[in-house]
Amino acid sequence: MTQKPLLARLAAQRQRLRGGLVATVGFILSPLSWWNDLLVNVPLAVAFAWVVALVDSRLFVPGVVVGYWLTNVLGFVMLHVGAEGALTGSTPAYTRRRLARDLLLSVGYTLLVVLLLSLGIVSLPAGIFG
Template sequence: MLPTDPGRRLRGSVLATVGFVLSPLSWWNDLLVNVPLAYAFATVVALAARDQFLPALVVGYWLTNVVGLVLLHVGAQDVVSEEGRSYTKRALLTDVVLAVGYTVLVVAAVRVGWLGLPAGLPG
């Protein structure tokens, strides 16, 4: 049964849309959203500790994917369900496994030289 509260449906729609944009479920989001966000995060971290660029890139990328998947699930539940079901441990585990898989791809991109620190970064 669809929820009758328009505020809940609107909130769910916004959360699901933001979640989809951050999630690894679209072919374009990594190139246009997640990798640039993770890269910006890693660059800021590298200003303090240059050798932490790759770990920060991995953490930033992983976080964007996990947050996206969680927001997508929570938002979709608000849109399609009247009762407030909780976000299960199984759903979280699935989201984490997906995020780790995509993170392995980003680490590989750094290792083969497709991603690296900006040339003009001080330090």
């Protein structure tokens, strides 16, 4: 049985650590953590909307929605890429198929939230839209 050279093992360990950090940030951004919206995603979405509103102030609310959605998509992408890197010790290729899957998951999550809002199962805090 041959062992990997020390430098190769250290590089794999470094990649695992990097993958773990990327996965952790991805989890924080993803909709899988129940507390992330108030502390992370909404402030990032509002910051994104402020930038978008510089073009036209009427774009602020759509900017919040798009910014929030983008933080969730980014979270899923980072979670998947980071977890694979942490488990395998190598940098995985991020294919179009994987991106499509992450986008579909995010769209599905968004549609679920819209459905829950429209059915009155969950509601927005007072004053969000006016």
